[in-house]
Amino acid sequence: MSSKHAIPSYLTPPDIGAWGVYLEQIDRVTPYLGSLARWVETMKRPKRILIVDVPIERDDGTVAHFEGYRVQHNTSRGPGKGGVRFHQDVSLSEVMALSAWMTIKNAAVNVPYGGAKGGIRVDPKTLSRAELERMTRRYTSEINIIIGPNKDIPAPDVNTNEQIMAWMMDTYSMNQGSTASGVVTGKPISLGGSLGRHEATGRGVFVVGCEAAGKRGLEIKGARIAVQGFGNVGGVAARLFAAAGAKVVAVQDHAATVVRNSGLDIVALQAYVTQHGSVAGFPDAEQLDDAAQFWGLDCDILVPAALEQQINRDNAAQIKASIVLEGANGPTTPEADDILHDRGILLVPDVIANAGGVTVSYFEWVQDFSSFFWTEDEINSRLTRIMREAFAAVWALAEEKKVSLRTAAFIVGCTRVLQAREMRGLYP
Numbered sequence: 279m280s281s282k283h284a285i286p287s288y289l290t291p292p293d294i295g296a297w298g299v300y301l302e303q304i305d306r307v308t309p310y311l312g313s314l315a316r317w318v319e320t321m322k323r324p325k326r327i328l329i330v331d332v333p334i335e336r337d338d339g340t341v342a343h344f345e346g347y348r349v350q351h352n353t354s355r356g357p358g359k360g361g362v363r364f365h366q367d368v369s370l371s372e373v374m375a376l377s378a379w380m381t382i383k384n385a386a387v388n389v390p391y392g393g394a395k396g397g398i399r400v401d402p403k404t405l406s407r408a409e410l411e412r413m414t415r416r417y418t419s420e421i422n423i424i425i426g427p428n429k430d431i432p433a434p435d436v437n438t439n440e441q442i443m444a445w446m447m448d449t450y451s452m453n454q455g456s457t458a459s460g461v462v463t464g465k466p467i468s469l470g471g472s473l474g475r476h477e478a479t480g481r482g483v484f485v486v487g488c489e490a491a492g493k494r495g496l497e498i499k500g501a502r503i504a505v506q507g508f509g510n511v512g513g514v515a516a517r518l519f520a521a522a523g524a525k526v527v528a529v530q531d532h533a534a535t536v537v538r539n540s541g542l543d544i545v546a547l548q549a550y551v552t553q554h555g556s557v558a559g560f561p562d563a564e565q566l567d568d569a570a571q572f573w574g575l576d577c578d579i580l581v582p583a584a585l586e587q588q589i590n591r592d593n594a595a596q597i598k599a600s601i602v603l604e605g606a607n608g609p610t611t612p613e614a615d616d617i618l619h620d621r622g623i624l625l626v627p628d629v630i631a632n633a634g635g636v637t638v639s640y641f642e643w644v645q646d647f648s649s650f651f652w653t654e655d656e657i658n659s660r661l662t663r664i665m666r667e668a669f670a671a672v673w674a675l676a677e678e679k680k681v682s683l684r685t686a687a688f689i690v691g692c693t694r695v696l697q698a699r700e701m702r703g704l705y706p
């Protein structure tokens with residue numbers, strides 16, 4: 279990614295990474311913002327960045343330090359909202375980009391939040407459970423001053439889950455002196471979590487996948503699906519597609535790619551991963567020697583549901599799918615976006631495709647405030663309605679302006695954010 283953008287002074291060109299991808303996306307949408315374009319610089323600057331040192335005592339008595347971040351990109355439409363990632367490659371640039379995509383996403387599906395994201399640069403697989411708990415609690419205490427049910431509400435992302443959210447909620451509550459369920463979402467049900475949140479992101483991917491397939495005249499029953507990432511998002515999406523009669527022909531995780539032309543048994547694969555930690559060695563499948571071959575596999579729908587910049591100029595031309603559903607945040611680089619677009623591949627962008635998670639997080643937050651909990655059917659039907667409406671609105675705008683679904687989603691999202699910015703005004 280070139281450094282043609284005016285970048286914040288705390289980033290240097292080699293560090294731009296995902297933030298550069300985001301800036302490129304914002305530049306593409308600026309000509310469609312009319313008079314609101316004068317506010318677009320707002321979208322290019324995170325509102326608040328907190329970098330924290332997270333020291334923990336290891337089980338062997340030594341002390342380890344990890345770098346943690348919480349970035350509040352924008353709060354024009356409400357409190358910050360977005361997940362927390364634990365991964366060895368987490369960087370400030372990445373968390374900035376993820377927080378900015380949250381701003382666009384939350385506005386695109388019209389939930390009343392700004393955008394935020396957090397992370398710790400750590401490989402959690404190298405920590406014991408006790409070390410993981412100490413690190414999570416220390417991180418929460420360090421960011422305590424900027425989070426809260428009305429300020430910024432974290433949630434799960436890569437390598438974080440209900441247990442991590444429970445520790446975060448408990449630590450924040452201890453620091454406050456009273457239980458504050460609404461400080462995080464994606465909690466265990468027993469602590470005020472919402473039914474359906476665990477499956478929500480994958481379910482949203484499935485719902486928009488069905489809408490996109492309908493536009494392309496593709497039957498889900500019998501459709502061939504390839505999924506990168508078999509965690510919360512990819513695992514649930516794969517299970518729902520398989521349950522609807524699709525053939526999930528390939529699944530890739532960090533360690534291996536498993537392929538079965540007649541369709542993998544997803545329930546058996548999930549049980550295998552729970553036991554072995556990876557798809558590697560799953561008996562009823564072939565395993566690819568070269569992970570890069572995954573991108574050229576014969577399929578109708580490709581679901582990148584792992585990390586950023588996975589679809590890039592090196593593999594975009596090989597993709598055989600007619601539909602790409604971005605379960606992950608930022609999985610496609612701008613160059614790859616252009617290649618896919620020129621090849622007539624329909625790409626449903628992250629800020630719509632994976633918005634099911636934050637939508638049910640919103641339901642969870644509302645339920646926590648009212649201490650009144652909805653049924654799973656109520657949650658799933660409201661989620662489905664919101665996802666379908668958001669997809670339809672973005673589709674209609676893309677047709678009207680003759681732009682990609684990503685540009686249309688960014689127009690919807692940026693317009694809502696910048697209208698709020700303009701209405702609130704600047705303190706003179």
Ligand SMILES: NC(=O)C1=CN([C@@H]2O[C@H](COP(=O)(O)OP(=O)(O)OC[C@H]3O[C@@H](n4cnc5c(N)ncnc54)[C@H](OP(=O)(O)O)[C@@H]3O)[C@@H](O)[C@H]2O)C=CC1
Pocket residue numbers: 361434435436437438479506507508509510511512530531532533555556583584585586605606607632633635636
């Ligand atoms: N959780 C949520 O609610 C939401 C998540 N997202 C996005 O979805 C994506 C996945 O998140 P989530 O499912 O929660 O994360 P998880 O930690 O549950 O799962 C991540 C999956 O990606 C795999 N993976 C990691 N690195 C690679 C790699 N280099 N190649 C192939 N596979 C890899 C992991 O494999 P392994 O286990 O082998 O490491 C794992 O299967 C992220 O981009 C996240 O930001 C978006 C919206 C909401």
Ligand SMILES: O=C(O)CCC(=O)C(=O)O
Pocket residue numbers: 359360361362380383431432433434435463464607632633635636637639
């Ligand atoms: O559920 C949430 O609040 C945020 C989920 C998230 O991090 C995302 O959508 O990328």
